[in-house]
Amino acid sequence: MFEKPFALSIKVVVLDANGRCLLLKRSMSSKANAGKWDLPGGKINIGERFDEALLREVAEETGLTIALQGVAGIAESESPSNRIAYLILEGRPKSGELLLSREHDDCAWVDLRELPAMDLCEQFRSFAREYSRMHT
Amino acid sequence: MFEKPFALSIKVVVLDANGRCLLLKRSMSSKANAGKWDLPGGKINIGERFDEALLREVAEETGLTIALQGVAGIAESESPSNRIAYLILEGRPKSGELLLSREHDDCAWVDLRELPAMDLCEQFRSFAREYSRMHT
Numbered sequence A, B: 001m002f003e004k005p006f007a008l009s010i011k012v013v014v015l016d017a018n019g020r021c022l023l024l025k026r027s028m029s030s031k032a033n034a035g036k037w038d039l040p041g042g043k044i045n046i047g048e049r050f051d052e053a054l055l056r057e058v059a060e061e062t063g064l065t066i067a068l069q070g071v072a073g074i075a076e077s078e079s080p081s082n083r084i085a086y087l088i089l090e091g092r093p094k095s096g097e098l099l100l101s102r103e104h105d106d107c108a109w110v111d112l113r114e115l116p117a118m119d120l121c122e123q124f125r126s127f128a129r130e131y132s133r134m135h136t
Helices: A050-062 A122-136 B050-060 B124-134
Strands: A005-016 A020-024 A041-043 A064-077 A084-096 A104-110 B006-014 B021-026 B041-043 B065-078 B085-097 B104-110
Touching: A005 A020, A005 A064, A005 B041, A020 A050, A041 A050, A050 A122, A050 B006, A064 A122, A064 B065, A064 B085, A084 A122, A084 B065, A084 B085, A104 B124, B006 B021, B006 B050, B006 B065, B021 B065, B041 B050, B065 B124, B085 B124, B104 B124
Parallel strands: A005 A084, B006 B085
Antiparallel strands: A005 A041, A020 A104, A064 A084, B006 B041, B021 B104, B065 B085
């Protein structure tokens, strides 16, 4: 039986001082989930520490430097060629000002009660419901 | 503020055909959690794919070749020098016979109803309660 390889993606719930979560709206030209709300983060480059990879991705995508607080949840998705396992951490902004890259068209600080109602990437909907339930 | 670096460890719930989960008993000479029941898996070496790292760790620790099925949960722990984030996957044995390394003194296939009552490593107790609740 052919088994699709698993790739690992690290995402983060960045919470501001009011407990709102940062979401990024994927560009309409994204190959997958165009126009959907996403969490910051992404794949680890081979040879990179996972925490440094996440901080790098967040800085590239948002302009923010964050501090990692702990683990928040899991998710998974599947494409024709592989499967992706997501480890979702929790973090807080330390410095920097929000400045989006060309990957995203918009951003929003979302109250956790509103999180499940957002038009999120499919693979994070289950996590969003659970995380919202646990933290509101 | 000093922030401890996060290391990543990948663990796996290996389920047999009866839905029992494989636990490994850490050697009494282990530096941490000596004598406690643990899940197979471990840290990713820098430069290693995470799924290959997990399959390698499981083969080294148990003699088994497994197939990865999906994500199962999270955990975290802290030592004086760092924090560890755990991503826990789910897998099934494909081939091989159980053969422990010197890291472990015993192994057991445990019914998921019994999982929370096992003397597990502290950091997996919360996961074990939740996983048992979800799957029994």
